Amino acid sequence: MGPRPPDRGAGVRMSDRRKRAKREPANDRPNVNPRRVAFDAIRAVTADNAYANLVLPRMLAETDNTGRDAGLATELTYGTLRSLGTLEAILTAASGRDMRELQQDLVDALCLGAYQLLYMRIPPHAAVATTVSLVKAAVSPRVSGLANAVLRKVAAKDLDEWAESLATGDRLADLSLRYAHPQWISTEFEAVLGPDELPAALAADNVAPPVHLCAKPGRITKGDLSRETRGGVHGQWSPYAVYLPSGDPGRVKSVATGLAHVQDEGSQLVAAALAEAPLEGPDRSWVDLCAGPGGKTALLGAIAAQRDAVIDAVEIQQHRAELVAKAAKGLPVTVHIGDGREFGEDGSADRVLVDAPCSGLGALRRRPEARWRKERGDVDGLVPLQRELLAAGLRLARTGGIVAYATCSPVIAETEEVVAAVLKAGGAELVRPQWLTGRVPDAERGDFAQLWPHRHGADAMFLALLRKTGNR
CATH class of the missing domain: 3.30.70.1170 (Sun protein; domain 3)
Structure with missing residues (x-):
């Protein structure tokens, strides 16, 4: 059986993987070394739908892994999860087996071993031997021979050689394999950046940010x-x-x-751009319509405190509202639990932030498993909510007031097209975010601002500023 493209691996969403294999409790582990911690964290993600940035720190603390050991476990966990689609395609070619036909814990161990062979400076014999030992202890001795044989075949080529041998001639498919992205995400990025800059953008998603x-x-x-x-x-x-x-x-x-x-620097810039946008008339009442978890609210609250302004922060989920309250403690911020589409009086706000729920594709470098959990349909499902929230923000703004629409995603459907659809209803005009684009080179995207990890070292935040011009 030939290798499958990375999108097929990506198409097996984490929720589907969970149905295939539940993670066994990691009690009485015989040897809690960094590789075993990484394996347990990967299992929690693939089998239990957990988030690596939440489970790994807890596991490191429970196993007293610190310093270099903690660093190794983190690199193994995050790197393997980022590269899953590519690793599975290579393992499929090396083994002649569809990875979906194998038990998931074995696949996770093989991916962990293949990551060491292809992406790290670990000697091949050490990567193979430690992974086979892990399979014996954590999966089953019966499949350790298979693991040994497959990983030795993987070790026969480096990553570039594997990418070349698996190339199909389809430029986007081959780039997606080389840089470990589902092809639909590569397609969306290219629609904004163009083909020449796409490889740099994909590569930047694979570098852990400070x-x-x-x-x-x-x-x-x-x-x-x-x-x-x-x-x-x-x-x-x-x-x-x-x-x-x-x-x-x-x-x-x-x-x-x-x-x-x-707080990522891109998020800081978006919040500050709203606060610094030129505004005539009163400037005391600000609203953050989608406030959780509270980073932008906290920064805006600190700026508002210096201007004798107050902020109403709206969050629909109680636990996220509690995070907002904690982040903004001591600042002129009142937290409301509710739906931003239904909040407040028309024309009551001077500045409004709509940091809309989005696909989060601009922060893939911070969320290693996220790219394999997303599908193109997820974007389509968010667009109606994004439009409704932006319309609600404009409803809240007074005439002359400023509304910032922000997403941690560059995808056209949830950025430019959302703004265009809301502007079509009338009552608002675009304002160029000159405070941001004037200080950050190459951040202009037409009348909007767009940040990128490979250009700016920040998450790929999108920002549109709108001024309310009349009734809606």
Whole structure:
């Protein structure tokens, strides 16, 4: 049987994998080394539909893996999950078997081994031997011979050689295999970037980003925050950003006490662009219609506190509303649990943020398993909600008020087309986000702003600013 393309691997959504194999409890583990921790974390994601960024830190703490061991477990977990579609295509070719015909725990172990062989500087004999030992202990001794044979075949070629041998001649399919993206995502990115820049964008999604901190204005300067982190570097674009060189951000005193918080620099720029957009008339009532988990609300709240403004933050889910309240503690922010489409009085707000629920394709580098959980239909399902929320934001804004529409996605259907559909109803006009595009090179996307990991080192945030011109 020939190799299957990465989209077929991507088409097996995590919820479907869960039906195939439930994860066995990892009690009484004989050897809790970094590779076993990584395997258990991968199993939690593929079998239990868990999120790696939530389960892995807990597993590391429970097994006392720190320092280099924790770093190895993190690289193995995140790297394997990012590369699943490509790894499974290579394993299919090396074994002559469809990976869907094998038990899922064996597939997960094989992917973990193949990642070490193809993406890391681990000697092949060590990668094969440790993976076979893992299969014996965590899967079954009966399949250890199969694992050994398959991984030795994988080790016979490097990643470039495998990509060449599996190439189909379809440019997008081959790029998607090489850079471990479902082909539909590559297609969506190319529609915005064009073919020449696409490889750099896909490659950037596979590089783990540094932690970005936001120094809340009026509470701490980014200079003081940088000095506190002992090596933190000032962000390139945001006046509030500090890049944390290493370590747990929760151990930074200013983060623990609420003077700063973790927030991607792109999100900081989007929030600040709304706050800095020119506005005539009163400027005291701000609204964040989709506030959870609260990063943008907290930054806006800190800026609002310096201007004698107040913010109503709306979040439909209670647990996320609680996160907003925690993030904005001590700031002029009132948190409301409710549907942003139904909130507030018409014409009551001066500035409105609509950070709409979206596919999240702009943050794939931070969420290793996300690309394999998404389907093109997920985008289509979100568009009606995005349009309704933006329309609600314009309803809330007073005449002359500013509405920011933001998504952590560059996909045309949930960015430009949403804005165009709402503008078609009348009562609003576009405002160029010059505060952002003027300080960040190559961030213009027509009348909008668009950030990219490969260009700016930030998540691929999209921003449109609209001014209310009349009744809707």
